[in-house]
Amino acid sequence: MFGECHAHLFMNGYNYREAVELHKNGVQEDDLREKLRQYRDHGISFVRDGGDALGVSQYARALAPEYGIMYRTPLFAIHKNGHYGRIVGYGFDTWKEYHTLVKKAAEQDADFIKVMFSGIMDFSREGTVTEESLTAEEIREMIHIAHEEGFAVMAHVNGAEAVRHAVEAGVDSVEHGNFMDEDCLQALAESRAVWVPTYVTIINMIGNGRFDDASLCRLAVRQGEKIRRGFALGIKIAAGSDAGAFCVPHATGVIDEYHMFQRLTGASGEASAFPDAEGTPGLVFDPAGRMDTTALMTKAELDARLEDAEAEIRQRFCRT
Ligand SMILES: [Zn+2]
Numbered sequence: 001m002f003g004e005c006h007a008h009l010f011m012n013g014y015n016y017r018e019a020v021e022l023h024k025n026g027v028q029e030d031d032l033r034e035k036l037r038q039y040r041d042h043g044i045s046f047v048r049d050g051g052d053a054l055g056v057s058q059y060a061r062a063l064a065p066e067y068g069i070m071y072r073t074p075l076f077a078i079h080k081n082g083h084y085g086r087i088v089g090y091g092f093d094t095w096k097e098y099h100t101l102v103k104k105a106a107e108q109d110a111d112f113i114k115v116m117f118s119g120i121m122d123f124s125r126e127g128t129v130t131e132e133s134l135t136a137e138e139i140r141e142m143i144h145i146a147h148e149e150g151f152a153v154m155a156h157v158n159g160a161e162a163v164r165h166a167v168e169a170g171v172d173s174v175e176h177g178n179f180m181d182e183d184c185l186q187a188l189a190e191s192r193a194v195w196v197p198t199y200v201t202i203i204n205m206i207g208n209g210r211f212d213d214a215s216l217c218r219l220a221v222r223q224g225e226k227i228r229r230g231f232a233l234g235i236k237i238a239a240g241s242d243a244g245a246f247c248v249p250h251a252t253g254v255i256d257e258y259h260m261f262q263r264l265t266g267a268s269g270e271a272s273a274f275p276d277a278e279g280t281p282g283l284v285f286d287p288a289g290r291m292d293t294t295a296l297m298t299k300a301e302l303d304a305r306l307e308d309a310e311a312e313i314r315q316r317f318c319r320t
Pocket of ligand 1: 050
């Protein structure tokens with residue numbers, strides 16, 4: 001059974017503003033208990049949070065053991081002011097301020113540091129990221145300072161250049177990693193970083209109506225090919241869905257992600273690792289049959305790969 005390597009317990013999977021409203025005047029314990037129950041009921045016993053600015057994941061961490069869940073959180077994510085990331089954490093302008101935030105995370109017993117290096121996939125401008133990424137120097141310094149304080153670094157990062165810079169600077173996990181090129185994938189394969197593609201953040205929006213389906217399908221093919229290539233290159237890939245994000249429900253999000261990995265590696269057609277979710281989803285996102293979905297590995301091999309990557313995360317994303 002796999003864990004969820006990228007979730008945001010404070011979000012609800014459909015409306016960010018509503019999630020903020022719910023918790024902004026104090027964490028709503030009932031809401032968290034319901035989400036933790038869902039994870040437990042789906043047999044998920046490991047959750048790594050991606051952070052929030054309302055203290056929700058800190059609260060959830062205290063409750064999680066009651067549900068038999070090992071829950072790890074950075075508490076909040078850190079972004080450079082003026083760049084993407086405010087929705088999940090706090091910003092900084094100077095290195096002194098960044099260091100203060102890392103120390104604040106340490107004081108509050110964060111398990112690791114979550115940083116934001118780039119924007120998000122821009123669904124209204126296909127193939128682009130919403131903004132310029134941080135520079136190589138900024139990326140290197142942010143990772144360096146966090147490592148110096150004994151933390152592993154989980155990085156939200158998209159775009160070939162930014163991902164390569166993060167990997168070269170020794171980042172511990174690459175989150176999303178959209179729009180990588182072959183060089184970048186090779187660098188990732190040679191590094192110790194774990195990649196958490198959160199593929200269902202694209203897939204699950206198909207048919208929702210918010211964005212153009214044809215465009216989403218092209219993005220799904222494009223990113224799906226990279227993930228398949230990543231598996232072929234031996235990159236450590238872990239299952240994490242960004243649960244709580246739009247169209248990605250808690251608990252079932254990572255099950256969807258796992259099923260997509262089965263499809264992308266051609267390891268489908270066998271029983272699901274999740275007892276209550278048989279088979280792979282029938283979603284048609286590649287009507288032209290452009291993608292190669294011949295068997296790259298067996299399901300047992302896929303499971304072993306995912307288990308290894310998750311073990312790496314469980315072991316490393318815990319402050320030493
Ligand atoms: Zn996230």
